[in-house]
Amino acid sequence: MLQATDVRFAYDRQPVLHEVSFDLVAGGVLGILGPNGSGKTTLLRLLGGLLRPQSGRIALDGSDLREIPHATLAQRMAIVPQETQLAFDYSVLEIALMGRYPHLRAFEVEGPEDIALARAALAETGTxxxxxxxxxxxxxxxxxxxxxxSALSQFGRRAVDAADTSDGQAEVLLLDEPTASLDLGYQLDVTATLRRLNTERSTSMVISTHDLNFAAALCDRVVLLRQGRVLAAGPIGDVLRPDTVRALYDVDAAVERHEAAGHLTVVPLTRRGDAAPGGRAGR
Amino acid sequence: MTDRPGPDASPAAHPPVPAGAGRTRSFSLRRRLTFTLAGFGGLALVSLLVAPLIGPTPIALGRVFDPAIPFADNVDAQIFFIARLPRALAGMLVGASLAVAGVVFQALLRNPLATPFTLGVSAGASLGAMLVITFGLPMAVAGVPAVPVASLIGSLAAAGIVYAMATLRRRGLSTTVLLLAGVTLNSFFSAIIMFVQYSADFAQTFQTVRWLMGNLDVSGFQPIIAALPLTGVAFVMFATLPRALNLLTLGRDSAAARGVDVLRTQRVAFLSASLATGAAVSLAGPIGFIGIVIPHLVRLLVGADHRIVMPASACLGAAFLVACDVVARTAMAPVELPVGVITALTGGPFFLWLLMRRP
Known part of the structure; x- marks a missing residue:
């Protein structure tokens, strides 16, 4: 449903992504894995329509993102940044209600339905x-x-709107390092929340992360990104191997299925000797 | 806290919404807005009516509005309407403009310490006014007083320079560059002002310093009427902003991902707040602290939603400046203090207290 084809992007002639292609299927969870600076966040911003690719195409259900109006896109696709710092203090309900923005006309005030939808979204994340x-x-x-x-409440349909939109359009959540700044317990909370959203609401997700175990716990397919190029892509069981981890991070690692966890786990063993810090191959 | 949907009441893919759900709690924005506006608006109105009653010559409200006395014979009404009301109206206009401009600049820069003067608008205005005063340019050209016009031109030029800096090197608007360029321009213009003042004579320096202190001593309704069109345009633009400014608080990407046209919002915010500030400063000089104390006090009282914060700040800013002006006129009567001194003397300690109570 969300498709990237030969996407290239550069900031001020500094190339970040080279011919990146992949496909997110409806109801799928796609992980974008790679070291810091590999272009994960840029790719996610491109997928969310915040940046435009210099060449190539990103399409949601066949239509180019550039042709979808902002508000329409926001009703189907939402972005969760790594961290949210507020300049001013809002209540939790007010934050959730901000997701209703793309559904409101100019000067329209959130009605009881919007408040109910925002509360339902809070309930779904246990907050x-x-x-x-x-x-x-x-x-x-x-x-x-x-x-x-707040991102989920972007998807909620009011009774009035439900009639005139084609139903059954799937929703996409784009998450940028959603657990990177959290400690272990909170990482598990967020992981559980996301897994439940995927199984119960069949929310499709694209998750960028450098945490291989977090990806292994959630994603069914992954794209490995190194220096802006796709190193490997496919089902996580096929792609996540000791040799791909080595190519990605210059780290020797054991990749094994953990019975209690029920998914692959990656245990880093040694840093490859010839790779000085910051001096990864090709830099 | 009655029957809000529990965790087990909702997880269906697109939960059907029962009509009237959510009415159980009082989150009605309209009601909050009505109550807030009634409160703060009432305060502003009271200050407008009471302020002109206070002064060296005591007058009675009953006599002012007594229809039995013709205006030509009603000294109380003459003092009220001709001598003192313009000053109160100027205070309302300036107080409301600076307070809302403060809210908008703080939201635009995502920085609670921003003021209407952070981006160099007041320094530009001061430079314009100082040049006219010091170089003895004609004080009025074709009946238009030169100092307000020069300060308006100065403030808009400063805003233009800062805006150009922030948009020159990249697509979009860099709020970091905006902030740094504004702070730099402030110091640079202040340096020019000091340089020129150093060589100016005593009378001109005295006049410039008086202007810099801020003063609501307007003579008649003309200056207010002259400032109204610009202020009006700014306030119409303000009206389109509140919801987008709420989302901008989350960050630029998060706002854009929810359908906000971020660049347009930033442009409208910058232009409207600069216009309002420029008009206010050209009318009364750079009156400090209103643009930072009022927004913070209002947020403390009514929360952060800009749909309530902006109108409430306008009303409270108006009431506060009119009240400060009464103190300025009466505290050391017959000597009049500059109102900027009163706002700073009351606003400064209050703001320090605000900072200290932050956890």
């Missing part, structure tokens, strides 16, 4: 009882789940 709390006082994991709820 319903926080709605009166100030966002700034939440823990990192709570914040991230509230931001996910």
């Amino acid at each position: 319903a009882e926080l709605e009166d709390r100030s966002f700034m006082t939440l823990s990192g994991g709570e914040k991230q789940r509230v931001v996910i709820a």
